[in-house]
Amino acid sequence: MAMITITSAIPDIHEKRGRYYTAETYLLPSDDAEKARLNGQHEAVKPFSDGLIPAGLVLKAGDAVLDAGTGSGIWLLDIANRVAEGVSFTGMDIEGRLFPKPLPNMKFLVGSTFDLPHDLDSTFTLVHQRLMVAAFSVDGWRKAISGFYRVLKPGGYIKLEEIDFLCILPGPVAVPPLTSKFCEGSKVLCAKRDVGADTLLNITALLEEAGFEMVDETRRAIHLGGQVNHARDAFIGAWRSMKGPFVQSRVIDGAHTDMEYDDFLDQIEQEWRTTDFARTWCNWTARKP
Template identity: 35%
Template sequence: MEVSLSKEKGHYLLASDSRETGRLNLQHRLIVKAFEDRLVLAPVGLKSGDRVLESGAGSGIWTLEFLGECSQKNIQLDIECIDISRAQFPSHIPSGVHFSLRSILDVPEEWSGSFTFVHQRLLVAALPRPLWHKALAQIFRVLKPGGWVELVESHAKVRKFVVGPHSKNLALISDRMFGEKDFVGDAEVYLPPVMREMGFVDVHCEGRNIPISRSINDGLDRVQIWYDLWRGFKGSILAGGGYGIVSSEEDYDSLLLGCRDEWNNSMDAYTTYWSIIARKP
């Protein structure tokens, strides 16, 4: 089955607008905080002149922070940022950073063997299972020998946000939607063997649990971030007929409000993010 990745055609499950950009930037803060304030876990040794590729760049928040971090060490990089929608690209782009409308499934031939590091994050709701193989093959192709890739994905198979009847129904919707679209819900299990088969070495994973609770006083409204994520899925869920759980926009809004109440009153809800790291020999 051929699957298009055009966000404009609705195959990407979330929106590409200013509201989603704000949510993604807050989610970025959560993920970085969970990984001990590290933007990169891969043991890549970068030097000035190295090329870095960020796939699924969105607003470019990771690239801009990583560029700043490297600049403080007097490391000047050439960073390519690609995404299948330009709607979230920043208006101000610093020297050394280039944004382009591209998919990781079809990167230029002239990029082969030219990147020291590839960073990709949160394509779990964009790449159906068969297309992961193609994406990883493209990443392997553009990496230099000895270069590293780091994929950061959320765990979507075990639903640890289920803490009541509303969130249980939301999990059922999610499972049915992921199943229908053949998305990978356990990237940390599924991707490493595929990467090894392609020739990657030193493949390993690190996971971090991120609580979904307002009780954590760190300036980040975790419940609201999670709630906004699922509100962003509304169009895709309704287009799928509500997956036997909801039948209208009002039903889904009511379900999400119930979920928010459950998450606000629970200390047990959390989600897990995984960093999957590998090297091209």
């Protein structure tokens, strides 16, 4: 396939407090610090992802894989080392700052998953996306999933991974108070950006609505306590990286300045370290008939 560069529906880059934020609806920045955090996060969450490739799928020469919202491309780089030669890989994101140097069988496209080009119709054997629950409205999810269905071959698989960012799912232990305060502020901020608090609960229905057959849906508890915890480091790093949007929106009482927000996140990190709090990681696998 020829390289495709998509320019429609890509917002301007915004600089806030020395961090680069690509889209108003996406809370995380796009810069070198975020690239390093994403790479570490990939290793931390991999044990909870039910494998990089769906259990019923064996990728072979001629197959193609799409990673939507690829970020630093770390998921693609990892999977490329685990499959047969002759598989091709495409990563897509609205921001190209984080893209790595591609392997010979790999390409990265700047573009929106809401506007997948028709040149890609019925191209991919596997489509993967993760951690967009706080970025897409329900209508956005519907549009993205419909596009994923279109670009998959018949019999192809979709694998989605999300975290319970807004603390709406019942967990193994109660949400501690400071974390709960952050989650409530996050709900307000997401609502301002047309991201509903119940989006996580709708993904299965949206997959089925698009025509997918559900294969598997799992939830895994990621415990964040203890002195050394790489998942905690990745997740608290994500929340720290959201300082620009949170301080600007003033949705958390007592965290209206940079210093107040940093102090609040220090307290949350200590809360996670000293309690048995766990965040819920969700996996969906579905198949196009």
